[in-house]
Amino acid sequence: MQIQDLPYPDPGVPDARSGPRFLWWLGRNQLGGQLKALAWGLLHFVSVSALPFCVGLAVQAVVDRSGTRLALTGLLMALCGTGIAVGDTFLHRTAVTNWITAAARIQQLLARKAAQLGSALTRRVAAGEVVAVSTGDVEKIGWFVEAVSRFTAAALTVVVVCVGLVVYQPALGVMVAVGLPVVALAVLPLLPRATRRADFQREKAGRATELASDTVAGLRVLRGIGGEDLFLDRYRRASQEVRHAAVRSARMWSLISAIQVLLPGLLLIAVVRHGIDLAHQGRITVGELVTVYSAVMVLSYPLRHFEEIAMAYSFSRPSARRAARVLSLERATDTAGAREAQLPGGDLYDPATGLLAPSGRFTAVVCGDPDAAGRLAERLGGHPAEAGVSVLLGGVPLDELPLESARTAVLVQDKDPVLLSGSLRELLDVPASGDVRAEAALAAAQCGDVLEALAQGSLDAADPMDARITERGRSLSGGQRQRLALARSLITDPEILVLDEPTSAVDSHTEARIAEGVRHLRTGRTTVVFTSSPLLLDRADRVVLVHEGEVAAVGVHRELVHTEPRYRAVVTRETEDETAALRGVPDHHEAARRGVLEEIEESA
Numbered sequence: 370m371q372i373q374d375l376p377y378p379d380p381g382v383p384d385a386r387s388g389p390r391f392l393w394w395l396g397r398n399q400l401g402g403q404l405k406a407l408a409w410g411l412l413h414f415v416s417v418s419a420l421p422f423c424v425g426l427a428v429q430a431v432v433d434r435s436g437t438r439l440a441l442t443g444l445l446m447a448l449c450g451t452g453i454a455v456g457d458t459f460l461h462r463t464a465v466t467n468w469i470t471a472a473a474r475i476q477q478l479l480a481r482k483a484a485q486l487g488s489a490l491t492r493r494v495a496a497g498e499v500v501a502v503s504t505g506d507v508e509k510i511g512w513f514v515e516a517v518s519r520f521t522a523a524a525l526t527v528v529v530v531c532v533g534l535v536v537y538q539p540a541l542g543v544m545v546a547v548g549l550p551v552v553a554l555a556v557l558p559l560l561p562r563a564t565r566r567a568d569f570q571r572e573k574a575g576r577a578t579e580l581a582s583d584t585v586a587g588l589r590v591l592r593g594i595g596g597e598d599l600f601l602d603r604y605r606r607a608s609q610e611v612r613h614a615a616v617r618s619a620r621m622w623s624l625i626s627a628i629q630v631l632l633p634g635l636l637l638i639a640v641v642r643h644g645i646d647l648a649h650q651g652r653i654t655v656g657e658l659v660t661v662y663s664a665v666m667v668l669s670y671p672l673r674h675f676e677e678i679a680m681a682y683s684f685s686r687p688s689a690r691r692a693a694r695v696l697s698l699e700r701a702t703d704t705a706g707a708r709e710a711q712l713p714g715g716d717l718y719d720p721a722t723g724l725l726a727p728s729g730r731f732t733a734v735v736c737g738d739p740d741a742a743g744r745l746a747e748r749l750g751g752h753p754a755e756a757g758v759s760v761l762l763g764g765v766p767l768d769e770l771p772l773e774s775a776r777t778a779v780l781v782q783d784k785d786p787v788l789l790s791g792s793l794r795e796l797l798d799v800p801a802s803g804d805v806r807a808e809a810a811l812a813a814a815q816c817g818d819v820l821e822a823l824a825q826g827s828l829d830a831a832d833p834m835d836a837r838i839t840e841r842g843r844s845l846s847g848g849q850r851q852r853l854a855l856a857r858s859l860i861t862d863p864e865i866l867v868l869d870e871p872t873s874a875v876d877s878h879t880e881a882r883i884a885e886g887v888r889h890l891r892t893g894r895t896t897v898v899f900t901s902s903p904l905l906l907d908r909a910d911r912v913v914l915v916h917e918g919e920v921a922a923v924g925v926h927r928e929l930v931h932t933e934p935r936y937r938a939v940v941t942r943e944t945e946d947e948t949a950a951l952r953g954v955p956d957h958h959e960a961a962r963r964g965v966l967e968e969i970e971e972s973a
Contacts, residue, residue, distance in 0.1 A: 372469055380477040385697035388690030395514060398474065399467055403518045406463040410522025413456025414671050416449045418530045421667055422537070423449060425660025432655055460519065468515035472507045475692060479503050482696055485772065488747065488783045494695055501578040502695055506571075506688035513678075513685035520678035523671035527553070530664060538653060541644055541661040548639070549668065552632040553675050556625045563621040564683040570614040571687040577607040622680060629676050633669045640665050700752050700772075708765070710774045715763025717749060717779070717865055717895060723920040724749075724913055726865070726897045728763075731888055733909035733926075734899045737916065737939045739870070742899045743784060745915065746869040749897060751775030762865070780863040784870040786854035788842035793823060794834040796853065802862040805890065807834070810859035813886030814852045815879050822849065847874035852883070859887070865895040872902060884908045901939050903930075914939075 384394040396403065423446040430438035479502060483490050490499065531549060534542035581604055644658040717726040722745065726732040736742035747753050749760055751767030752775055759768035767775045788796060797807050811820065823836035826844065830836045842850040855871050872880045884905045887896065898905055906912055906926040914922040914929065914936045922933045929936040 372466055375470065375473050376477055377474055380474045380481065383478055383693075383696050385693040388686050388688075388693050391689045391693040391696070392510070392513065392685065395471055395474070395510070396517060399471055399514055402463060402467040402470065403514075403521075406460060406467060406515075406518030407522050409456050409460040409463055410519050411456075411525060412452050413460050414522050414526035415529065416452030416456055417670060418526055418664065418667055419449045419452075420446065421660050421663030422533075424663050425656045428659045429654060429656025460522075464515045464518060467518065468511040471514040472511040475507050475510060476503060478696055479692070482698065486698060486700065489700070489753070490698070493698055495579045498575060498579050498691065499695060501575045502688070502692050505574070505578070506691055509571075509681075509685045509688040510692065513681040513689075516674070516678050516681040520674045523674040526671050527668060530668060534661060534664060538657045538661055540647055540652060541640060541657075544640060544643060545636070545661065545665060548636045549672075552629075552636055553672060555632055556628050556676070556679070559621065559625055559628075560679055560683070563618070563625060563679075564686065566614070566618040566621050567683040568687045570611065570618045571684070571691075573607070573611045573614045575691065577604065577611050580604050580607050625676060625679070629672065633665070633672060637662070637665045708769045708771075710771050711765075712774060712778050712864070713763040713765040713770075714864060717897065718761045719745070719749060720758045720761065721748070722915055722918060724915060726895055727911065728895050729893050730910045731891065731896045731908070732898070732911045732913060733906045734897060735901055735906065735912065735914045735936060735939055736899060737935075739784070741915070741918065743869055746781055746783065746867050746897075746899055749865075749867050750779045750781035778863065779865045779867060780858060780861055781867040782854060782858045782869065782871065784873065786851075786857075788838055788845075788850055788853060790838060790840040792830075792835050792837055793820075793853075796838060797834075797857055797860055799857060799861055801860050805860050805862040807856075807860055809890060810856040813859055813883070813890040814856040815875075815882050815886065816849075816852050816856055819845065819849045819852055848876070848879070851875060852879075855883070855887075859890055862894070865897070866891065867897045867899075869899045871898065872900070872905065877904060880904045903940055906940065912936075 381394075381398055384390045423442055427439060427442040427446070430436075430442055479499070483499070486493070527549060531542070531546040534545050536542070580600075641658075641662055644653065644661060647653045648655065648658050714728065716728050718724070724734065724745070726749075734742070734745070736745065744753070744755070748757065751760060751762075751770065752772050753768075759766035761767070762778060767779065770778075797810070811817075820833040820836075822845070823838070824830065824833040827836035838845070838853075842853065845853070851871060851874050855868070858866060858868065872883055875883065880902060881904045884902075885908065887898075888908050898909070900906065903926065909926065912924060912926050912929055913920055914933060916922075916935050922929055922936055924932075926940075930940060931937075
């Protein structure tokens with residue numbers, strides 16, 4: 370896989386049972402690139418390690434006054450130089466390709482998992498953790514994948530050079546062959562502690578990222594309630610904890626680096642000292658001593674990759690564990706489905722609560738618990754995060770359909786829809802039936818003032834549709850974001866549209882116009898709205914009260930508000946004292962009682 374061929378047609382099914390298993394799976398899927406990098410790495414490192422032999426041969430040729438051998442040695446050095454240049458160039462190219470393709474594979478896996486889980490993802494994993502995995506953790510994992518091939522090439526080169534030294538000059542070669550493994554493995558006792566400190570640092574950094582993401586996402590609300598300074602102080606403390614953890618981790622790695630410099634230096638001193646004694650005894654020539662000395666010096670270069678792979682693994686292991694935790698999340702149902710792909714039609718029915726949304730009707734659902742309403746809305750879309758009885762669409766269980774088919778049949782807009790950055794035209798460019806134009810959807814959602822605000826904020830856009838929307842629509846008010854999200858859902862024009870509190874941040878006058886616009890635009894289509902707004906409820910064909918997980922009442926708004934106390938308590942925000950007072954009104958004061966109810970309804 371080359372960079373220009375990205376993205377992957379299929380990133381594969383990861384082994385997310387643990388962090389090391391995920392790294393192993395990723396390495397196996399990058400095997401072709403790893404072998405290429407290994408080949409170029411061997412060419413580079415072997416060429417570098419061959420230079421000492423060339424230098425030794427050249428020195429001996431000068432001592433022996435042999436011009437022919439000196440010329441041949443010069444040609445051999447030129448060949449080594451070419452191998453170093455070519456090997457280093459293509460090693461870097463293939464290693465970076467491995468890094469980028471591995472990171473791209475992980476990001477595709479994360480994107481696919483986010484699409485499968487939908488809104489359930491942020492309920493099971495903090496949004497900040499998902500951000501941390503898709504940014505910093507991906508970089509750390511890519512670093513390890515990229516470093517593996519260089520380390521393997523360096524390790525093989527060290528073995529080849531040790532064997533060559535033993536054959537070339539056994540007296541010194543054996544000393545180098547014994548000393549190099551000791552130098553390379555001397556830091557192993559320190560690695561567990563360094564790894565623990567790196568894990569702790571990554572946990573602190575991940576927590577700080579989560580806190581920053583959540584703070585930025587709720588910054589508008591925090592400013593409204595005066596909690597901005599409190600959360601900034603929390604992030605400041607979390608940031609300091611990350612700094613302290615990073616310093617402790619850096620101290621350990623600096624100690625490891627110092628040992629990696631000290632021990633090769635001591636080995637070099639011992640080899641030179643022993644070599645001088647052997648030269649004085651006449652057992653080795655000057656050229657052989659120079660060769661062994663140069664070889665030990667050059668070997669410090671590939672030995673540095675032992676430290677790099679240790680650092681890369683230590684930093685990538687917690688990142689891989691976090692990525693595996695996100696990728697291991699699954700829906701309670703099989704997203705592939707047990708049935709063939711189809712788009713069933715008919716009534717939408719939830720056996721768990723008894724909720725029925727007749728085909729082609731505007732049904733409003735009142736639920737006193739917002740969290741329960743959100744879970745019910747998700748269940749109506751099929752393949753919910755929690756296991757349970759499947760919702761039926763025309764008698765067909767949605768959970769048995771492929772996830773794509775279920776989402777095509779039923780579109781669920783949750784209470785906190787996300788607006789991606791880009792132009793308004795790009796925001797509204799969604800899969801749709803083609804029967805609803807953007808102008809009609811924007812008009813039904815009462816987005817006229819939103820278009821004016823976007824046009825004023827984008828001086829370079831002549832058409833409001835080309836105006837830019839910032840990330841998550843942060844430059845817009847809560848009501849403006851809700852209306853744009855509603856317009857996007859209306860353009861899609863699904864057979865069944867489920868809206869969870871679509872107008873909770875909109876003023877009553879705009880809400881009344883939205884209710885009329887949605888009802889008109891969705892004529893003949895099934896629409897289910899979770900709301901407690903009297904303005905929306907009054908325009909619904911059918912109102913259903915869900916109380917404690919079951920349907921408690923069915924009717925129209927004007928009827929239920931007078932006959933159903935539980936419904937009235939949710940819709941009018943009536944307190945228990947007011948309910949008790951109204952219940953205590955004698956029957957001969959029925960007219961007064963109705964007047965009080967009407968006043969409460971109007972005030973709501």
